[in-house]
Amino acid sequence: MDRKAYKSTFGKSGLTPFHCPSCGKGRLKVQQGSFSHHETKSSRRSHGHEAFDFDWVDYVFCCILECTNSNCKEVVSSLGSGGVDQEYTIDENGEHDVDYCDFFRPEFFHPHLKIFTPPEKTPESVSSELDVSFSLLFSDPSSAANHVRIALENLLTELRIKRFNSSNGKRKYLNLHQRIDLLPTKFDHVKELFYAVKWLGNAGSHSHQELTFDDVFDAYEIISQILEEVYDDRRKKVASMAKKINKRKGPR
Ligand SMILES: [Zn+2]
Numbered sequence: 001m002d003r004k005a006y007k008s009t010f011g012k013s014g015l016t017p018f019h020c021p022s023c024g025k026g027r028l029k030v031q032q033g034s035f036s037h038h039e040t041k042s043s044r045r046s047h048g049h050e051a052f053d054f055d056w057v058d059y060v061f062c063c064i065l066e067c068t069n070s071n072c073k074e075v076v077s078s079l080g081s082g083g084v085d086q087e088y089t090i091d092e093n094g095e096h097d098v099d100y101c102d103f104f105r106p107e108f109f110h111p112h113l114k115i116f117t118p119p120e121k122t123p124e125s126v127s128s129e130l131d132v133s134f135s136l137l138f139s140d141p142s143s144a145a146n147h148v149r150i151a152l153e154n155l156l157t158e159l160r161i162k163r164f165n166s167s168n169g170k171r172k173y174l175n176l177h178q179r180i181d182l183l184p185t186k187f188d189h190v191k192e193l194f195y196a197v198k199w200l201g202n203a204g205s206h207s208h209q210e211l212t213f214d215d216v217f218d219a220y221e222i223i224s225q226i227l228e229e230v231y232d233d234r235r236k237k238v239a240s241m242a243k244k245i246n247k248r249k250g251p252r
Contacts, residue, residue, distance in 0.1 A: 001116055003213070006115070006213070007213060009104055009105045011101070011102065011103065012030060012035040015029045016065060022067065023069050023072040024117065026069030028065035028068075028076055029066055030064075031063070034063045035061065036062055036063065037062075040058045043056065043057050043059070054100055059102065061082050061104050065077075076111060077110050078106045078110075079107060079108050080104060080107035081107065084102055085102075086098055086100060087101055109135075112134045113134060115137065115217075118224065118231070119231040119233075123155075126158065127151075130147070137216060141210075141216045142209075144211075145211045145216045148201055148220065149202070152194065152198065153176060153179075156180070159187075161182050161183060193223075196222050197223050200218060200219040
């Protein structure tokens with residue numbers, strides 16, 4: 001996961017650093033003639049202020065992005081905000097010069113970007129929550145982290161970890177931490193990963209703690225490793241091979 005690329009901004013006519021959500025191979029490029037941007041009202045008014053500087057400029061934009069893979073050519077709509085940046089250049093006489101260029105920061109993509117692809121056998125109840133998280137990543141990182149936590153809760157249910165205790169006909173629901181504690185010993189090597197996603201998800205649901213883009217990427221990297229441990233056949237095959245060799249204390 002190239003988190004640096006997802007933090008990047010782009011220009012109104014260029015190639016973006018984002019991969020196509022359909023084929024995963026091509027990159028998304030601004031479709032010619034589709035880009036529209038305007039300066040916000042407060043930004044336009046600020047030009048009259050005596051202290052006005054270029055970094056006060058604030059844009060809104062929308063555009064159509066197209067996949068560069070000629071066999072795919074998926075289209076994705078995007079909208080967000082933008083501003084003006086300063087670039088230092090050297091002219092033909094070797095003199096230092098300053099250029100001003102517009103940059104744009106996406107807040108929404110439709111269809112949403114695919115930040116990582118979970119293993120094929122990942123249950124729908126888990127992958128659909130990850131999709132919701134991916135769709136919120138750029139506009140609301142805290143909610144995006146919270147949906148990773150819901151994906152983890154659903155994963156525990158798929159692994160048949162009970163959700164409540166019953167006594168005297170009453171259900172007492174277990175919290176996420178208690179449910180992780182109930183994971184069978186075969187998951188001991190990944191339990192730490194489960195707890196880490198829980199902590200990030202908890203932080204995402206508390207209004208006093210804003211999560212950053214990097215916090216959400218931490219959650220993505222951790223849950224993608226959990227899913228590989230649980231649903232990636234190749235990993236499971238290697239683990240069972242090692243177990244057999246260890247049991248025989250020699251070739252299997
Ligand atoms: Zn594509």
